[in-house]
Amino acid sequence: MIAKIEQDHSRFKQIVRGKIKRELKKYITQTELIGRKGKNIVSIPVPRIELPRFRFDGRQQGGVGQGDGDVGTVLGAGDPKDGSGHAGDTPGEHMLEVEITLEELAQILGEELELPNIEPRGKKSITSEKEKYTGISRVGPESLRHFKRTYKEALRRMISSGTYDADNPVIVPIREDRRYRTWKITSIPESSAVIIYMMDVSGSMGPEQKEIVRLESFWIDTWLRSQYDRIDMRYIVHDAAAKEVDQETFFHLREGGGTKISSAYKLCNQIISEQFHPDDWNIYLFHFSDGDNWDGGDTAECINILENDLLPRSNLFCYGQVKSAYGSGDFLYGIQEYFPNEPRIVTSKINSKDEIYESIRAFLGKGR
Amino acid sequence: MNLSPELAQIRDEIKGYALEYGLDPFETIFEILDFDQINEVASYSGFPTRYPHWSFGMEYEHLKKSYAYGLHKIYEMVINNDPSYAYLLENNAMVDQKIVIAHVYGHTDFFKNNYWFSATSRKMMDGMANHGTIIRRYAEKYGHDLVESFLDVALSIDDLIDFHSLFIKRNPSIRPVPPEEEDEEPPEVRLKSKYYMDDFVNPPSFVEEQLKKIADTKSQMMKFPPHPEKDILMFLIDNSPMENWQKVLLSIIRDEAYYFAPQRVSKIMNEGWASYWHSTMMTEKCLKDSELIDYADHHSGTLASHPGSLNPYKLGIEIWKDIEDRWNKGKFGSEYDECDNMEELRTWDKELGLGRQKIFEVRRVANDITFIDNYLTKEFCEKHKLFTYKYNDVTGMYEISDREFNVIKQKLLFQLTNFGQPIIHVVDGNYKNRSELYLVHSHEGIDLDVNYARDTIQNIYQIWKRTVHLETRLNEKGKLFTYDGKDHIELNINN
Numbered sequence: 001m002i003a004k005i006e007q008d009h010s011r012f013k014q015i016v017r018g019k020i021k022r023e024l025k026k027y028i029t030q031t032e033l034i035g036r037k038g039k040n041i042v043s044i045p046v047p048r049i050e051l052p053r054f055r056f057d058g059r060q061q062g063g064v065g066q067g068d069g070d071v072g073t074v075l076g077a078g079d080p081k082d083g084s085g086h087a088g089d090t091p092g093e094h095m096l097e098v099e100i101t102l103e104e105l106a107q108i109l110g111e112e113l114e115l116p117n118i119e120p121r122g123k124k125s126i127t128s129e130k131e132k133y134t135g136i137s138r139v140g141p142e143s144l145r146h147f148k149r150t151y152k153e154a155l156r157r158m159i160s161s162g163t164y165d166a167d168n169p170v171i172v173p174i175r176e177d178r179r180y181r182t183w184k185i186t187s188i189p190e191s192s193a194v195i196i197y198m199m200d201v202s203g204s205m206g207p208e209q210k211e212i213v214r215l216e217s218f219w220i221d222t223w224l225r226s227q228y229d230r231i232d233m234r235y236i237v238h239d240a241a242a243k244e245v246d247q248e249t250f251f252h253l254r255e256g257g258g259t260k261i262s263s264a265y266k267l268c269n270q271i272i273s274e275q276f277h278p279d280d281w282n283i284y285l286f287h288f289s290d291g292d293n294w295d296g297g298d299t300a301e302c303i304n305i306l307e308n309d310l311l312p313r314s315n316l317f318c319y320g321q322v323k324s325a326y327g328s329g330d331f332l333y334g335i336q337e338y339f340p341n342e343p344r345i346v347t348s349k350i351n352s353k354d355e356i357y358e359s360i361r362a363f364l365g366k367g368r
Numbered sequence: 369m370n371l372s373p374e375l376a377q378i379r380d381e382i383k384g385y386a387l388e389y390g391l392d393p394f395e396t397i398f399e400i401l402d403f404d405q406i407n408e409v410a411s412y413s414g415f416p417t418r419y420p421h422w423s424f425g426m427e428y429e430h431l432k433k434s435y436a437y438g439l440h441k442i443y444e445m446v447i448n449n450d451p452s453y454a455y456l457l458e459n460n461a462m463v464d465q466k467i468v469i470a471h472v473y474g475h476t477d478f479f480k481n482n483y484w485f486s487a488t489s490r491k492m493m494d495g496m497a498n499h500g501t502i503i504r505r506y507a508e509k510y511g512h513d514l515v516e517s518f519l520d521v522a523l524s525i526d527d528l529i530d531f532h533s534l535f536i537k538r539n540p541s542i543r544p545v546p547p548e549e550e551d552e553e554p555p556e557v558r559l560k561s562k563y564y565m566d567d568f569v570n571p572p573s574f575v576e577e578q579l580k581k582i583a584d585t586k587s588q589m590m591k592f593p594p595h596p597e598k599d600i601l602m603f604l605i606d607n608s609p610m611e612n613w614q615k616v617l618l619s620i621i622r623d624e625a626y627y628f629a630p631q632r633v634s635k636i637m638n639e640g641w642a643s644y645w646h647s648t649m650m651t652e653k654c655l656k657d658s659e660l661i662d663y664a665d666h667h668s669g670t671l672a673s674h675p676g677s678l679n680p681y682k683l684g685i686e687i688w689k690d691i692e693d694r695w696n697k698g699k700f701g702s703e704y705d706e707c708d709n710m711e712e713l714r715t716w717d718k719e720l721g722l723g724r725q726k727i728f729e730v731r732r733v734a735n736d737i738t739f740i741d742n743y744l745t746k747e748f749c750e751k752h753k754l755f756t757y758k759y760n761d762v763t764g765m766y767e768i769s770d771r772e773f774n775v776i777k778q779k780l781l782f783q784l785t786n787f788g789q790p791i792i793h794v795v796d797g798n799y800k801n802r803s804e805l806y807l808v809h810s811h812e813g814i815d816l817d818v819n820y821a822r823d824t825i826q827n828i829y830q831i832w833k834r835t836v837h838l839e840t841r842l843n844e845k846g847k848l849f850t851y852d853g854k855d856h857i858e859l860n861i862n863n
Contacts, residue, residue, distance in 0.1 A: 005412075008421060046429065048430070051520060052823035053789075054816060054821055058759075058817070060815055061814055062758035064754060066755070069768050
């Protein structure tokens with residue numbers, strides 16, 4: 001028995017996600033199963049596609065049941081036939097949605113935002129080769145002879161040429177009958193990526209701003225992970241000076257003081273030079289700030305580093321400017337002015353949590 | 369995987385009991401599957417070789433998730449085929465396997481001996497595999513998407529069949545014949561009589577009536593189809609301008625629909641019968657003392673009903689037991705029906721012992737409709753607390769609407785009639801003399817789901833390729849839904 005259900009199953013899932021056969025989308029209904037996972041009651045979403053057919057209006061139909069109760073006793077909002085009548089009969093318990101893996105999530109994210117799959121950087125991506133014995137050929141070394149197929153061919157030839165004798169079923173393969181296994185070389189691309197997050201932790205970045213950064217980087221992370229086998233992450237925080245930190249610190253640190261963005265860019269540049277050779281790595285740079293840079297010509301310095309060092313080496317540089325009460329937000333205009341048509345730079349302004357969605361689309365929508 | 373020696377021994381033992389009790393099952397081949405395999409096979413309704421379609425993937429997703437969260441477990445699957453195939457779940461406990469094997473023999477006995485199954489193909493294992501091969505080949509030749517889309521259309525009308533037509537001997541070549549008036553003799557309608565009696569034997573009114581009858585028959589024959597046709601699938605296969613592969617495909621869908629139809633019209637009986645026999649065999653013959661608790665647990669799980677809903681296993685087995693009890697005690701016939709002494713009725717026992725004989729007779733001839741119609745009694749409804757429910761528009765809730773025996777019985781029968789689906793006929797295949805298709809829904813008190821009806825008409829249009837009409841009633845008014853290839857039109861009509 002072969003796992004042929006896999007095909008039908010994945011086809012179904014694709015339809016549900018609206019990837020193929022959109023005309024069926026309107027027939028999708030979300031039913032749910034109520035299950036238990038440990039202590040929690042969980043709701044398991046089970047999408048179904050009900051093909052149109054002549055059927056009765058369910059509300060008028062009613063049915064027959066069994067049990068106690070007087071005429072007029074309420075059975076519930078769902079049709080008791082569906083057996084879902086017991087849903088929600090345990091108030092106060094926590095209901096969780098389950099059955100979604102990060103991988104699926106990334107896929108859904110990609111489809112929802114219509115993110116293109118990312119193209120690895122040309123020939124620089126590494127591939128490895130693998131041989132697989134998949135085919136059959138008429139020529140080949142004897143050691144790879146496929147006995148069963150050879151025998152079948154011989155049998156077929158003898159029957160069709162009439163030399164097969166059912167009473168004395170001796171099958172003699174001749175040269176033309178021989179079949180051999182053959183292999184195919186498939187190359188498996190191995191791409192790897194590094195994301196370097198940079199964040200402004202100067203006095204003006206409050207908890208709300210950090211929350212936005214955290215959410216956005218989570219989604220970016222999820223998406224990029226679905227695209228690359230190996231992914232490395234580095235975190236840089238900066239105020240007037242920059243330092244590399246771990247993930248935990250990155251999201252929780254609150255420094256004070258001034259802002260000197262160039263410090264972060266310099267550190268970033270240094271990390272790339274030391275650890276991630278651009279020939280081998282897809283490099284993604286994300287920088288979040290409230291755009292309130294130090295006045296003394298630091299923005300010019302930043303643009304200089306970007307232009308000469310960071311941009312030539314990276315796939316994408318994304319600058320997200322979070323709105324804060326204190327920031328002037330000038331840095332964004334500085335970048336936009338200097339690089340009006342640079343495809344590797346994406347900027348976006350994130351005023352509130354609701355705009356994260358659009359911002360991700362802006363950052364990753366190019367498929368670089 | 370085949371049965372382990374231990375299971376094989378149990379199978380032989382149980383089969384022995386089955387034969388002893390007078391069951392007459394098909395030869396049954398048991399196979400052991402793990403849970404994923406059994407979910408897969410169940411998604412294909414028991415046929416691992418079926419044609420590819422996403423709907424099976426949908427079933428699989430459902431089964432897989434319910435299994436993963438412990439909501440639902442398939443213990444067994446059995447296929448109506450000769451020999452029958454039964455799949456057992458690998459890691460069932462031994463006592464579960466016993467129950468399941470006994471249950472399976474109940475099913476295969478039912479398949480073999482119930483009249484309604486007699487017209488089904490008993491080589492469907494091969495049949496389904498052939499269907500699968502044909503459809504796969506078409507998919508390769510004409511494109512997967514094209515074939516799949518056509519399957520979507522075909523599956524959306526796969527219940528437009530006439531279940532009883534399996535038992536009708538038809539002359540498939542009956543077609544309307546154009547009348548050839550010139551070379552036709554005027555029909556002889558006058559009865560033979562002496563001339564002096566003619567005015568009495570053949571009065572003018574009689575002659576007129578006969579002529580009218582002939583004209584009626586003729587105009588009936590001119591109609592297309594001559595009589596309203598319920599097997600709409602057949603009508604479409606015969607008369608639609610389809611490509612050949614599409615005709616084959618639609619025939620396959622129709623064939624499978626007919627194969628599954630008897631299982632749909634005997635679900636209550638069939639599950640009840642199998643449950644009756646597994647409980648009889650287990651409790652009378654093969655249960656070990658140590659297995660009692662597990663058996664009781666499994667058995668009650670099978671028969672459990674959610675509050676409010678009706679479990680066909682439970683309803684079935686209880687009616688079977690009730691029939692057996694009534695015929696054992698002679699609680700039937702006019703004497704019993706006319707007795708109105710409550711105490712006498714309660715202790716009624718004529719010691720006839722006809723129970724077993726009666727249930728075997730019923731299992732041979734009945735289907736769910738006649739089963740409920742003949743053997744559901746008022747006492748039974750009261751004892752098992754049956755009720756009808758309906759949707760309350762005001763509160764948005766389902767609630768109990770009645771506990772009256774006749775109402776319950778009527779509702780049950782309604783749900784079983786035509787698989788609980790609306791009854792629809794092709795009345796005219798040449799409507800307005802423009803080859804338009806005219807369908808009529810026989811309205812029995814419940815309206816159609818309008819949106820679904822519209823889309824279904826649209827699907828039929830894809831096959832018929834000309835305007836399709838559906839006559840029905842909506843909110844007590846006659847309605848005609850029409851799809852002409854571009855737009856949906858809705859007309860009020862009087863009927």
